[in-house]
Amino acid sequence: MANGILDRCRQAGLRLTAPRREIAAVLEASTDHPDAETIRQRAAVRGFTLSLATIYRTLKAFEEEGILEKRDFDGGRARYEDAERGHHDHLIDLETGRVIEFVDPDIEALQERIAARLGYELHGHKLELYGRRKTRR
Amino acid sequence: MANGILDRCRQAGLRLTAPRREIAAVLEASTDHPDAETIRQRAAVRGFTLSLATIYRTLKAFEEEGILEKRDFDGGRARYEDAERGHHDHLIDLETGRVIEFVDPDIEALQERIAARLGYELHGHKLELYGRRKTRR
DNA sequence: CTAAGTGCAAAGTATTTGCATTGCG
DNA sequence: CGCAATGCAAATACTTTGCACTTAG
Numbered sequence: 001m002a003n004g005i006l007d008r009c010r011q012a013g014l015r016l017t018a019p020r021r022e023i024a025a026v027l028e029a030s031t032d033h034p035d036a037e038t039i040r041q042r043a044a045v046r047g048f049t050l051s052l053a054t055i056y057r058t059l060k061a062f063e064e065e066g067i068l069e070k071r072d073f074d075g076g077r078a079r080y081e082d083a084e085r086g087h088h089d090h091l092i093d094l095e096t097g098r099v100i101e102f103v104d105p106d107i108e109a110l111q112e113r114i115a116a117r118l119g120y121e122l123h124g125h126k127l128e129l130y131g132r133r134k135t136r137r
Numbered sequence: 138m139a140n141g142i143l144d145r146c147r148q149a150g151l152r153l154t155a156p157r158r159e160i161a162a163v164l165e166a167s168t169d170h171p172d173a174e175t176i177r178q179r180a181a182v183r184g185f186t187l188s189l190a191t192i193y194r195t196l197k198a199f200e201e202e203g204i205l206e207k208r209d210f211d212g213g214r215a216r217y218e219d220a221e222r223g224h225h226d227h228l229i230d231l232e233t234g235r236v237i238e239f240v241d242p243d244i245e246a247l248q249e250r251i252a253a254r255l256g257y258e259l260h261g262h263k264l265e266l267y268g269r270r271k272t273r274r
Numbered sequence: 275c276t277a278a279g280t281g282c283a284a285a286g287t288a289t290t291t292g293c294a295t296t297g298c299g
Numbered sequence: 300c301g302c303a304a305t306g307c308a309a310a311t312a313c314t315t316t317g318c319a320c321t322t323a324g
Contacts, residue, residue: 015323017279036314051281056314058279075209077313091255104251107244111266114241118228120268127264129248131257152298154304173289188306193289195304214288 004028005067005082012065022048023058027068027082033099035077073099073128089127141165142204142219149202159185160195164205164219170236172214210236210265226264 005024006016014020026042027034034042036055043050059080062068071079073092089107091100107127115122142161143153151157163179164171171179173192180187196217199205208216210229226244228237244264252259 015278017323019280052313053282053315054280057316060315061279070212072209072212075207075212075215078212091252091257093257094260100255102251102255104247106247107251110241110243110247111264114239114244115228115266115268116271118237118239118268119271120228120230120266121271122266122268123231124267125265126267127248128262129252129257129259130261130263131252131255131259134253134256134258152303154298156305189288190290190307191305194291197290198304 003084005062005084008065008067008084009062012067014061014065019050019054020058022046022050023055023062027080033071033073033079033081035079037077039080071126089129091129091131094130094132140221142199142221145202145204145221146199149204151198151202156187156191157195159183159187160192160199164217170208170210170216170218172216174214176217208263226266228266228268231267231269 005028006021009020009024010016022043023039026039026046030042036052036059039055039059040050040052059068059070059078063070063080066083068080069083071081071090073079073090086103087108088101088103091102092098093100111125111127112122142165143158146157146161147153159180160176163176163183167179173189173196176192176196177187177189196205196207196215200207200217203220205217206220208218208227210216210227223240224245225238225240228239229235230237248262248264249259
């Protein structure tokens with residue numbers, strides 16, 4: 001079974017170039033959802049210079065192969081995350097903008113049922129909750 | 138109670154200018170989720186010329202006042218819909234790109250519970266389902 | 275060896291903004 | 300009247316693309 005991004009990259013028939021190895025490394029070292037520019041900065045910190053064009057092309061290629069998932073929380077820059085880390089949804093902190101990941105089996109099941117009710121086969125979903133931290137002290 | 142977009146516009150202390158009346162009219166006549174350019178075209182058909190800058194500024198103002206809601210289905214152009222029409226979620230047809238609206242009280246309740254479990258007060262949410270029409274004949 | 279991938283700079287989209295002018299309240 | 304809103308064009312933000320060069324397989 002393929003676990004790492006590079007394994008899946010190879011499985012997909014994509015060449016394992018130095019930039020791709022670096023982008024994969026940055027993504028796997030990230031616990032958040034970096035955008036293209038952030039990926040470049042993180043690579044730079046690690047001593048690797050990446051062209052933004054390459055990053056965009058690579059992210060698109062990875063996404064098309066189902067290796068990464070694209071997120072668009074705010075309509076600004078697109079952010080990416082490893083698709084293999086298992087599906088989860090997001091709660092966005094309205095105060096800080098922080099993104100909290102969560103999973104809920106009930107939600108998954110319910111969405112499946114709703115899609116079926118509408119006459120559709122569910123192929124994916126995105127759920128974003130927006131909230132403020134409860135001021136319980 | 139304020140029902141129309143213009144009523145809420147006035148409530149919010151925004152001036153009721155001709156372009157705003159037109160944008161409101163176009164939105165209220167739309168059953169889909171138009172983007173800025175589409176709004177301009179629809180206004181044009183109705184014989185009203187709108188500057189794109191004005192449309193963008195108006196949409197942003199309306200959104201900030203909670204009159205409209207911004208959607209970003211594909212990461213491309215932002216789309217807008219009347220916030221007062223009651224909350225609903227979206228199912229996007231993967232074949233045609235068509236957007237189907239739906240409401241499900243169970244989903245609403247479940248999301249509320251999840252947010253609470255995470256220690257958050259839910260202030261909004263977006264749910265997008267992606268699917269293909271069931272080929273049942 | 276050769277098709278896929280890269281970097282650069284230029285081109286595309288989508289959206290925002292400066293500024294002089296207009297018009298709602 | 301005065302300040303908010305408008306239109307235009309220029310500016311910005313993000314992403315894509317053409318092209319010549321490099322490199323993985």
